[in-house]
Amino acid sequence: MTPEAITVLGLGNLGRAVAQAFLRAGHPTAVWNRSAAKASGLAAAVAATPAEAVAASGLVVVAVLDNQAAQQVLHGVDVRGRALVNLTSGTPEEARNLARWAAENGADYLHGAVYAVPQTIGTDASAINYSGSPAVHERWSEQLALLGKVTFLGEDAGRASGYDVAILSGMYGLLGGFLHAAALARAGGIKATDLTSMLLSWLTDMHPALHTFAEEIDSGSYAGGESSLAMNQSGLALLIRATESQGVPFAALDSLKDLVDRQVADGHGEESLARAVESFARG
Numbered sequence: 001m002t003p004e005a006i007t008v009l010g011l012g013n014l015g016r017a018v019a020q021a022f023l024r025a026g027h028p029t030a031v032w033n034r035s036a037a038k039a040s041g042l043a044a045a046v047a048a049t050p051a052e053a054v055a056a057s058g059l060v061v062v063a064v065l066d067n068q069a070a071q072q073v074l075h076g077v078d079v080r081g082r083a084l085v086n087l088t089s090g091t092p093e094e095a096r097n098l099a100r101w102a103a104e105n106g107a108d109y110l111h112g113a114v115y116a117v118p119q120t121i122g123t124d125a126s127a128i129n130y131s132g133s134p135a136v137h138e139r140w141s142e143q144l145a146l147l148g149k150v151t152f153l154g155e156d157a158g159r160a161s162g163y164d165v166a167i168l169s170g171m172y173g174l175l176g177g178f179l180h181a182a183a184l185a186r187a188g189g190i191k192a193t194d195l196t197s198m199l200l201s202w203l204t205d206m207h208p209a210l211h212t213f214a215e216e217i218d219s220g221s222y223a224g225g226e227s228s229l230a231m232n233q234s235g236l237a238l239l240i241r242a243t244e245s246q247g248v249p250f251a252a253l254d255s256l257k258d259l260v261d262r263q264v265a266d267g268h269g270e271e272s273l274a275r276a277v278e279s280f281a282r283g
Ligand SMILES: NC(=O)c1ccc[n+]([C@@H]2O[C@H](COP(=O)([O-])OP(=O)(O)OC[C@H]3O[C@@H](n4cnc5c(N)ncnc54)[C@H](OP(=O)(O)O)[C@@H]3O)[C@@H](O)[C@H]2O)c1
Pocket: 010, 011, 012, 013, 014, 015, 033, 034, 035, 038, 063, 064, 065, 066, 068, 069, 072, 073, 087, 088, 089, 090, 114, 115, 116, 117, 118
């Protein structure tokens, strides 16, 4: 089978790794980047404009800083008949707007949320969740698989980003918690490296509880809580006192306690900690 031409718009860290993966597989690859110098060293056809690059291929992969930049790059370009695959991070609504724009301009749109760093693109350590056009997902499946494990989440172009922002929130919550734990440990004369293996051991033991919490959240039934709101309210108050006395307060803990406090105030103290999610629903 003759490798088909592919276009990559955006040669930042991700876009360059994507172009390299296609080139490694023998696909004639056309590239465009706002700063032309970033194309140096790539055995690709370097286009002078996004329009020239898009004209070269049926599959157009976009990887720029944000969706505003993606809109600017695509503005005024003839994308008729193209499969647009946008790997740029953004909100679900931005992806849906781009899908609408693509449809109005005669293109099919697939949005991808990337779970990889540029160095792992094209390896087993790379996974990309897609949503949007099933036709693009099917027609270009072999080429998309060159970038990492493909998961298709359905026709709503915003769905991959919907998962993505939720996953990012979980990731930043974990990272924020880790940084605060390291600061708290340091304030108590404990090295971050000494703390981390114990922390990871505890997190590994407790992470299955997230499945239980998720089932409680989906069912809206919080009666069987082994980790009650009242117990966690007390634990968070203790922790907040400790952080203040050690000189490293962290507003995220106050926010979390506020979610718990509101449920306890409504008479749910004996129910599962997972019920705190209902405090978000009230804003
Ligand atoms: N890197 C990762 O590990 C990773 C992982 C998952 C998802 N992502 C997502 O992938 C996207 C790209 O990430 P990256 O790491 O490649 O970022 P990056 O290295 O900072 O590159 C940003 C790219 O966007 C271009 N750009 C920015 N503003 C532009 C504009 N107004 N018009 C045209 N081009 C513009 C830049 O062009 P210039 O070179 O001209 O500045 C550059 O090509 C982001 O949305 C990021 O969240 C990245």
